[in-house]
Amino acid sequence: MPFPRLSDLPSLPMRPEDLVPQRINRGPSPLLASGLPWVSVMLASLAAFSPVIASAPVVPPLAFMVFLAWRMLRPNLLPLWAGLPLGAFDDLYSGQPFGSGIVLWSAAMLVMDTVDNRLLWRSFLQDWAVSSLLMAGYLLLAAGIAGLAAAYPLPLVIGPQLLVTLALYPLVTRVVALLDRIRLLPLRSV
Amino acid sequence: MARPVDRRPGFSRRAQYGIFTGYVIAVAGFLAGAGLLVVSIVNPSAFSSVRGTAGELARPAGEAGAETRAAGQSVIAAIGAYFQAGRQNAALSREVAAARANALTMQALEGENRRLKALLGIVDPQARPVAAARLIGSTAASARRFAVLSAGASQGVRPGQPVRSAAGLIGRVIETGPGTARVLLVTDPENVVPVRRARDGLPAFVEGKSDGRIAIRLLNMGVNPLRLGDVFVTSGSGGLYPPGIPVAVVTEVLHDGGVGHLASDPADADFVVVLPVFQAAAVTALGASQQAAGPAPEASGN
Numbered sequence: 001m002p003f004p005r006l007s008d009l010p011s012l013p014m015r016p017e018d019l020v021p022q023r024i025n026r027g028p029s030p031l032l033a034s035g036l037p038w039v040s041v042m043l044a045s046l047a048a049f050s051p052v053i054a055s056a057p058v059v060p061p062l063a064f065m066v067f068l069a070w071r072m073l074r075p076n077l078l079p080l081w082a083g084l085p086l087g088a089f090d091d092l093y094s095g096q097p098f099g100s101g102i103v104l105w106s107a108a109m110l111v112m113d114t115v116d117n118r119l120l121w122r123s124f125l126q127d128w129a130v131s132s133l134l135m136a137g138y139l140l141l142a143a144g145i146a147g148l149a150a151a152y153p154l155p156l157v158i159g160p161q162l163l164v165t166l167a168l169y170p171l172v173t174r175v176v177a178l179l180d181r182i183r184l185l186p187l188r189s190v
Numbered sequence: 191m192a193r194p195v196d197r198r199p200g201f202s203r204r205a206q207y208g209i210f211t212g213y214v215i216a217v218a219g220f221l222a223g224a225g226l227l228v229v230s231i232v233n234p235s236a237f238s239s240v241r242g243t244a245g246e247l248a249r250p251a252g253e254a255g256a257e258t259r260a261a262g263q264s265v266i267a268a269i270g271a272y273f274q275a276g277r278q279n280a281a282l283s284r285e286v287a288a289a290r291a292n293a294l295t296m297q298a299l300e301g302e303n304r305r306l307k308a309l310l311g312i313v314d315p316q317a318r319p320v321a322a323a324r325l326i327g328s329t330a331a332s333a334r335r336f337a338v339l340s341a342g343a344s345q346g347v348r349p350g351q352p353v354r355s356a357a358g359l360i361g362r363v364i365e366t367g368p369g370t371a372r373v374l375l376v377t378d379p380e381n382v383v384p385v386r387r388a389r390d391g392l393p394a395f396v397e398g399k400s401d402g403r404i405a406i407r408l409l410n411m412g413v414n415p416l417r418l419g420d421v422f423v424t425s426g427s428g429g430l431y432p433p434g435i436p437v438a439v440v441t442e443v444l445h446d447g448g449v450g451h452l453a454s455d456p457a458d459a460d461f462v463v464v465l466p467v468f469q470a471a472a473v474t475a476l477g478a479s480q481q482a483a484g485p486a487p488e489a490s491g492n
Contacts, residue, residue, distance in 0.1 A: 046248055046251060047330070047331075048327050048328065048329055048330060048331070048338075049248045049251045049252040049255055049326060049327035049338070053325050053327075053328040053330075053337055053456040053457045053459070054328050054329075054330035054402075054457065056335075056377070056400065056401045056402035057329075057330065057331060057332060057333050057335075057400070057401075058330065059330035059331045060331065061331045062331070079212055079215075080212040080213060080215070080216040081212060081215035081216040081219050083216070083219060083220075084215070084216070084219030084222070084223070087223065088223075092240060092241055092244035093244060093248065093327075093329075094329060094331060094332050095328075095329025095332040095334045095335075095336045096329075096332050096334065097227060097230040097231055097234065098226055098227070098229075098230040098236070098237040098240070098241070099223045099224065099225070099226030099227030099228075099229070099230050100223075100227055101223075102219060102220075102222065102223025102226060102227075103220060103223035103224050103227055106216055106217075106219045106220040106223055107220055109216055110216055110217070110220070142332065142333065143333040145227065145231075146332055146333040146334045147333070148231055149230070149231050149234060149334070157333065157399070157400055157401035158333065161331070
């Protein structure tokens with residue numbers, strides 16, 4: 001049997017838009033369009049139930065990164081108060097004392113609002129820089145709060161975690177951008 | 191790219207009020223979170239029931255993950271074994287020969303131990319495990335080190351019970367839900383375990399450094415007697431952990447103690463066993479007397 005040439009192979013759907021055959025007279029499903037950001041952030045919170053049982057904090061705070069990436073990509077999609085419910089959900093699984101996620105996520109939303117008011121133009125590098133500051137602050141404060149809860153200061157071991165987080169952020173934005181295209185697939189007939 | 195422009199709602203009162211309400215809720219959420227945070231720092235078990243329910247909901251995902259972990263590790267181990275089969279064979283043969291000799295010595299010591307204990311009239315409580323379960327999740331992103339266990343109050347798991355794997359100590363249960371429980375791992379700085387050196391019974395205690403290693407602190411100051419490779423096992427002091435469970439291996443000797451690696455990495459543990467509290471009556475009495483005596487005075491000038 002001859003080895004199949006590239007042109008003989010059935011082409012894979014490269015874009016999410018190709019999954020939907022018919023596009024005329026169709027609009028995005030409202031449930032998916034407004035619910036996917038929330039669901040994706042909550043699923044990222046559940047990453048604690050991954051197969052890795054870590055004996056050191058090495059996994060980046062995925063839920064917070066997805067949350068920030070949605071905020072950067074679509075500033076008006078998540079309401080300003082989204083940090084309250086999503087942070088509370090993250091607290092249930094993150095191991096932080098309950099309330100730390102609510103405080104830090106709400107504060108991040110307010111900071112992002114200020115940043116949007118100050119900086120008139122957006123670019124990828126600028127987004128990355130702003131989110132790097134936010135994520136570094138989030139990790140430091142979260143470690144500090146965990147130390148408060150343990151009644152004495154924890155040794156700061158978040159260095160490697162911080163580097164991984166900063167380096168992984170662009171990848172998370174790509175995934176969120178893909179989710180955004182899935183979010184707007186024309187599934188509902190108008 | 192310019193920033194999105196629809197932040198200014200124009201003259202629509204409704205939209206203006208909507209934005210204002212959003213700010214109010216966001217700030218109120220921040221303040222409410224701060225209040226909850228204070229409550230949960232003052233009383234760490236305040237939200238344990240909510241966390242327990244959340245753990246129950248995520249339990250199927252965690253169990254699927256735990257099975258994937260075991261399968262994934264065996265695949266990697268099988269591939270790795272091909273590359274070092276010869277060397278491993280030779281090393282294992284040597285180890286078996288050494289272990290056989292050790293086992294005979296152990297049997298003799300065990301017999302002697304039994305006779306001596308009978309002589310002294312010490313009766314060890316027979317430790318029947320409470321439950322066997324999987325670790326189905328951990329706080330991989332937080333500085334605190336918790337794991338979630340796939341057994342809970344309905345299987346008889348209670349807060350305070352020690353958890354071990356085949357290789358060594360994992361931690362102790364701190365919160366239980368109906369079908370899941372939270373385990374404080376040995377690597378958490380809040381977890382202090384009394385240990386002794388397996389070789390000669392040198393007393394010490396270990397506490398987590400929260401980076402996957404644990405600090406070994408000696409009770410007797412002076413010349414540091416630690417050597418690389420020393421194995422520490424639980425001593426049974428404090429009445430919580432049964433004696434003889436391996437905890438740590440010294441990998442770094444400091445001037446007043448050492449740093450060790452875990453005898454049992456929770457990531458490698460397929461199944462873990464929940465043990466009953468070693469001396470439950472003693473632990474209860476100790477807790478009651480500590481409560482009656484109030485908080486310990488600040489250590490100063492010693």
